[in-house]
Amino acid sequence: MPELPEVETSCRGIAPHLTGEVISGITIRQAKLRWPIPDDLPSLLTGQTITAVTRRAKYLFITTDIGSLILHLGMSGSLRMVDSSTPAEKHDHFDLLLSNGKLLRLRDPRRFGAVLWGGLHPENHVLITHLGPEPLDEAFSGKHLYQIGHKRRGAIKNLIMDAKVVVGVGNIYASESLFLAGIHPGCTANSLSKNHYYRLAEAIKQVLAKAIEQGGTTLKDFQQSDGKPGYFAQQLNVYGRSGEPCPTCGNTISQCKIGQRSSFFCHHCQH
DNA sequence: CAAAGGTCCTGCTCGC
DNA sequence: TGCGAGCAGGACCTTT
Structure with a gap:
């Protein structure tokens, strides 16, 4: 699914639902994506408040005071806000639970996507530092x-x-x-x-x-x-x-x- | 069996 | 010849 417009649309779609909300938990059903989902994410992020949701290339950053989660949708990934009572389906690998009863759900049948920890400076993550300019920035000409x-x-x-x-x-x-x-x-x-x-x-x-x-x-x-x-x-x-x-x-x-x-x-x- | 919207990694090739 | 950058192909997965 995701080309840049899709990722940008996802970013704009989820940002208002996440920003300012408190993370009440994380569910990892399938850790084996492009890279393993770090298993310490739940303990790390539970209780943190989301301060921003941004995009760089096809990566999404979900930011808290202690650092950012980096998401990539790979070839078949999609994100959705759902009620926490919504049952997970086959390829729903990752949930970010919010204290307001909603959750952000990552579905990715082909599992080329990624959920990574970016720390306080996700822009310095090894996957991010070597990226070229954004196509819509002036730096690209x-x-x-x-x-x-x-x-x-x-x-x-x-x-x-x-x-x-x-x-x-x-x-x-x-x-x-x-x-x-x-x-x-x-x-x-x-x-x-x-x-x-x-x-x-x-x-x-x-x-x-x-x-x-x-x-x-x-x-x-x-x-x-x-x-x-x-x-x-x-x-x-x-x-x-x-x-x-x-x-x-x-x-x-x-x-x-x-x-x-x-x-x-x-x-x-x-x- | 082929193909599907991504992209990193490996090993080879090319040009200085 | 030797070196490093660039290039092609393989890899990762599941579904249609």
């Missing part, structure tokens, strides 16, 4: 992309999905951004001009900003039992549409593998 990309020999799609280059561009939005910029996903990075990079950076910003906006439209439904992520409803131009006509030129959308991942593009519009 065509200039930044060009400086890194012009001497790389790998495919451009892999470059923009590299979290050391820019965070938050997943497989869906990599294809979408490259379509918008008119760049073939398999292009070698060092074959692109400065102009290409400027266009691509703008396309990434535009695609992600729009997706976050659309994710936001379902925020009010966040607590509902089957609240679906907003981006499912959004318009994707090429992702998942091989064989369909290109919305720009009408030619058939192609699919190929780049770096083991499915990639979608229009042969006619992208070079």
Whole structure:
């Protein structure tokens, strides 16, 4: 599920329900996620007050006075606020219980997600320190992309999905951004001009900003039992549409593998 | 059997 | 040749 817009939507959805609340306990049903959930979390966090919920890349930070919990949703994770009487289902691995009778529940069938302790400075955690700029920050620009990309020999799609280059561009939005910029996903990075990079950076910003906006439209439904992520409803131009006509030129959308991942593009519009 | 929205780790390759 | 950065592939899991 989670690309950046989904994580941002989750962050905005849970923040008002968590901020200011007291943690009354933690339930770990399955500790084996991407990394083991630390077993001292319950004793550490019980009784603490949540002061903030924030996001960096696709990681969420749930902050208290003694430090922050770091969450990652991996490939199939989702978060939900539910009443503490709600029975846990098969893949509900982790609950953060609140003293008001609610809880934050992590569901993650594929278990590529993570629940980690970030301490007082989660931004210094080994998973966080080497991350590139946020795509919607000014630090991410065509200039930044060009400086890194012009001497790389790998495919451009892999470059923009590299979290050391820019965070938050997943497989869906990599294809979408490259379509918008008119760049073939398999292009070698060092074959692109400065102009290409400027266009691509703008396309990434535009695609992600729009997706976050659309994710936001379902925020009010966040607590509902089957609240679906907003981006499912959004318009994707090429992702998942091989064989369909290109919305720009009408030619058939192609699919190929780049770096083991499915990639979608229009042969006619992208070079 | 293949594929699914993530990303870290390993071991090889390439260019200085 | 030697070195380090960069690159491709494998790994982790379950469900459809």
